[in-house]
Amino acid sequence: MTTIIDGKQLAKEVNAKTKERVSALKERGRVPGLVVIIVGDDPASAIYVRNKHRKATQLGINSIVRELPATVSQEELLAIVETYNVDPSVHGILVQSPLPVGLDEQAIVAAIDPAKDVDGFHPLNVGRLFANLPGNHPVSCTPRGIMTMLHSLPVHLRGKHAVVVGRSMIVGRPMAAMLLNADMTVSVAHIYTKNLSELTRTADVLVVATGVAHLIKEKDVKPGAIVIDVGMDRDENGKLTGDVDFDGVAEKTAAITPVPGGVGPMTIATLMEQTVDLCEWSE
Numbered sequence: 216m217t218t219i220i221d222g223k224q225l226a227k228e229v230n231a232k233t234k235e236r237v238s239a240l241k242e243r244g245r246v247p248g249l250v251v252i253i254v255g256d257d258p259a260s261a262i263y264v265r266n267k268h269r270k271a272t273q274l275g276i277n278s279i280v281r282e283l284p285a286t287v288s289q290e291e292l293l294a295i296v297e298t299y300n301v302d303p304s305v306h307g308i309l310v311q312s313p314l315p316v317g318l319d320e321q322a323i324v325a326a327i328d329p330a331k332d333v334d335g336f337h338p339l340n341v342g343r344l345f346a347n348l349p350g351n352h353p354v355s356c357t358p359r360g361i362m363t364m365l366h367s368l369p370v371h372l373r374g375k376h377a378v379v380v381g382r383s384m385i386v387g388r389p390m391a392a393m394l395l396n397a398d399m400t401v402s403v404a405h406i407y408t409k410n411l412s413e414l415t416r417t418a419d420v421l422v423v424a425t426g427v428a429h430l431i432k433e434k435d436v437k438p439g440a441i442v443i444d445v446g447m448d449r450d451e452n453g454k455l456t457g458d459v460d461f462d463g464v465a466e467k468t469a470a471i472t473p474v475p476g477g478v479g480p481m482t483i484a485t486l487m488e489q490t491v492d493l494c495e496w497s498e
């Protein structure tokens with residue numbers, strides 16, 4: 216029997232808890248504040264940012280969307296980040312990716328106060344995650360949401376083999392670190408990996424984040440595996456689909472995430488959860 220991991224339902228449960236935590240903070244006169252900075256007019260980014268703003272507002276988070284023209288300079292953007300770094304009403308700062316060419320994304324991320332780095336992309340927070348340091352620190356929201364999904368299942372992760380396909384700064388790398396911190400044996404595959412299928416077929420937990428539609432097919436999956444699809448691809452008809460051929464693979468798995476309705480909604484819920492974390496940690 217296959218479990219379809221319902222990201223929308225799980226996101227609702229996370230959001231309900233977040234809303235309660237916001238209420239508790241407000242009783243003590245504190246309001247979590249989130250700033251999303253969006254540069255230029257990429258239509259996909261505009262939709263994501265609008266969704267984040269709507270969800271934050273629903274949960275009682277003070278959400279500010281700062282829209283900047285694609286012509287903004289590196290120096291101006293750094294100065295704007297600094298105004299939010301020193302603003303005590305702001306607990307989380309997110310610079311929507313991708314930035315227009317000409318802007319140095321890494322330098323801008325590094326300018327965010329690590330205590331307000333709600334994406335977990337600042338090198339200090341990346342280092343804390345990879346070193347598995349104790350104490351509170353923000354981490355990348357998509358892999359953190361995936362850990363919440365895995366922990367919702369009746370399985371033990373310790374000692375099992377996780378294969379992460381993709382090595383991006385946003386998903387693959389932090390995902391590998393989190394699975395390692397959960398005592399899994401972790402393999403990271405990428406575009407130069409030889410015999411990908413042989414590797415993925417040994418995965419008890421398979422996380423796929425490549426941007427290649429239907430890269431993973433039935434033959435690439437071990438029977439009874441847990442498959443997490445981070446893909447947000449378009450099929451030949453322009454429909455949203457994943458990096459996993461869901462129809463071919465699902466029956467073979469113990470649990471699998473759909474696209475849409477899987478990892479995406481959990482990313483947003485985790486962003487809200489982490490905004491409230493940052494507000495609480497700042498006390």
Ligand SMILES: Nc1nc(=O)c2c([nH]1)NC[C@@H]1CN(c3ccc(C(=O)N[C@@H](CCC(=O)O)C(=O)O)cc3)C=[N+]21
Nearest residue numbers: 263309310311312313334475476477478479480482483
């Ligand atoms: N600094 C930064 N932080 C991010 O977290 C970040 C970013 N930049 N840039 C872009 C990616 C993408 N991302 C998504 C969030 C939610 C869905 C989501 O909710 N997807 C829905 C469907 C959406 C649809 O139908 O198009 C789903 O999978 O069910 C997708 C993608 C956050 N990102």
